[in-house]
Amino acid sequence: xxxxxxxxxxxxxxxxxxxxxxxxxxxxxxxxxxxxxxxxxxxxxxxxxxxxxxxxxxxxxxxxxxxxxxxxxxxxxxxxxxxxxxxxxxxxxxxxxxxxxxxxxxxxxxxxxxxxxx
Amino acid sequence: xxxxxxxxxxxxxxxxxxxxxxxxxxxxxxxxxxxxxxxxxxxxxxxxxxxxxxxxxxxxxxxxxxxxxxxxxxxxxxxxxxxxxxxxxxxxxxxxxxxxxxxxxxxxxxxxx
Numbered sequence: 001x002x003x004x005x006x007x008x009x010x011x012x013x014x015x016x017x018x019x020x021x022x023x024x025x026x027x028x029x030x031x032x033x034x035x036x037x038x039x040x041x042x043x044x045x046x047x048x049x050x051x052x053x054x055x056x057x058x059x060x061x062x063x064x065x066x067x068x069x070x071x072x073x074x075x076x077x078x079x080x081x082x083x084x085x086x087x088x089x090x091x092x093x094x095x096x097x098x099x100x101x102x103x104x105x106x107x108x109x110x111x112x113x114x115x116x117x118x
Numbered sequence: 119x120x121x122x123x124x125x126x127x128x129x130x131x132x133x134x135x136x137x138x139x140x141x142x143x144x145x146x147x148x149x150x151x152x153x154x155x156x157x158x159x160x161x162x163x164x165x166x167x168x169x170x171x172x173x174x175x176x177x178x179x180x181x182x183x184x185x186x187x188x189x190x191x192x193x194x195x196x197x198x199x200x201x202x203x204x205x206x207x208x209x210x211x212x213x214x215x216x217x218x219x220x221x222x223x224x225x226x227x228x229x230x231x
Contacts, residue, residue: 004161031217042122042207042221043162056218091161095217105150105211107219109161 002026004110006092012116013082021077021113025094032075033107034067035091043091049075082117089114120145124208124222131229137195139225141208146189149213153182153193156205156224165206166193198229 005024013019025032031050035043036059045059051072060067064082069075079086093107121144131137141151150169154162166175166182168191174183181194195202205226209219 033217033219035219035221040223042209042223043219044221045218048218059218093162093219105217106152106164106167107217108164109154111159111161 004092004094004108006090006110006113008113009111010114010116012118015082015084015117017082017117018078018080019082019115021079021090021115023075023077023092023094023110025073025075025092026108027073028096029094029108030072030097031095031107032069033093033095034075034077035093036061037089037091037112039088046077046090079115082115084117087115087117120148120210120212120220122208122210122220122222124206124225126225127223128226129228131198131227133198133200133229133231135198135229137198137227139193139195139206139208139227141191141193141222143189143191143210143220145212146186147212148186149211151182151184151191151208151210152219153180153191154207154209156207162207195227198227200229200231202229203227 007022034046037043047067048056049069064080066078089112091112093109095107125140152167153165168184179196205224207224209221
């Protein structure tokens with residue numbers, strides 16, 4: 001079956017531009033997560049959705065970052081007025097549900113979007 | 119705040135060796151722990167998930183153990199192969215933070231023929 005997909009795979013932006021990154025989770029997955037991975041680091045949590053509700057956005061680094069999942073499926077991470085420090089790989093993950101049996105909590109990751117801000 | 123540390127940062131071994139990768143975490147109040155594999159230019163692939171009430175999980179040549187009280191986990195890879203070359207990441211979740219994963223920096227493994 002289809003896994004988590006993300007688009008675009010690569011994005012080059014000029015400093016100050018706005019960007020939008022898309023995530024298509026596995027069909028039927030309730031939970032959706034966004035992570036940011038800088039070069040040589042582990043992924044850092046950005047935000048979490050359960051269906052269309054954004055339950056945790058404590059990891060968003062500034063108010064330039066905004067995420068939505070209006071219909072509880074596809075999600076978009078938007079970065080306004082991009083800065084060089086935003087350069088990273090943005091990973092999306094989905095899971096069937098949190099808080100139940102172990103095999104429903106495994107997070108499945110997409111290939112990521114590599115963002116380079118010049 | 120939950121801190122996750124992985125040792126070693128990099129490991130290079132000949133094919134056939136048995137390996138141990140280490141992960142430690144500062145807050146023992148975890149919900150579960152996962153080991154992931156990351157290949158260059160690709161996303162993360164979940165290898166094993168251990169619930170906080172479990173001591174170990176096995177999948178093929180992989181075995182992960184969890185000692186929650188001491189804040190440690192190990193990933194054991196038996197009879198390593200060149201195809202095992204990748205970065206291995208350890209991550210934990212806390213019951214209070216809705217599935218959010220706290221990651222270590224990873225161990226970059228190279229297995230040469």
